[in-house]
Amino acid sequence: GAVVSQHPSRVICKSGTSVKIECRSLDFQATTMFWYRQFPKQSLMLMATSNEGSKATYEQGVEKDKFLINHASLTLSTLTVTSAHPEDSSFYICSARGGAQKQPQHFGDGTRLSIL
């Protein structure tokens, strides 16, 4: 089945550091990727939608200068948390979808970000 890989699975870094998370579709071309954020024991909240080759569309309340998204190829999207602070600590999950209509999204295993 379709596989979406996220890297790294866990990252711990100091406040003020910028962190890049990668999301790769391994066996299909992902025309659209979605980035979600999940706090402990809470639901997934969509942060942004990115289409290959174009600017990401951010959900209301999500700072686009804080969470930089790049979707430069059909198999890779990156989320960069710039100048991360402790309140940015969370579980970040990406999903990817191919170009055909009515294709479900496939989720990665998430990245646990901890900012000290």
Add this chain to the structure above:
Amino acid sequence: QQQVKQSPQSLIVQKGGISIINCAYENTAFDYFPWYQQFPGKGPALLIAIRPDVSEKKEGRFTISFNKSAKQFSLHIMDSQPGDSATYFCAASMGGGYQKVTFGTGTKLQVIP
């Protein structure tokens, strides 16, 4: 505004029993209703999904019941097993699932031996 409401928040079921999780939605433009299973430290995995033109869909021990007029849908897990212990999310999307997914609040299921 929570567009997809889910209950209960947590559920304890004995092995072999039926687990039932309920969801309600508000936006009538939703036309794809998936259920996801999430284990700790992992991303959600698609379990089963339904479109509003059918009232029920069954895959193995998992069944979705859908009531379009009431804007409600539910997941039934028959013969629940300890391995089913996880957090379950209902969700809704437009464009046949092509567009962004809106998740429910989640139900933590524990199946006890």
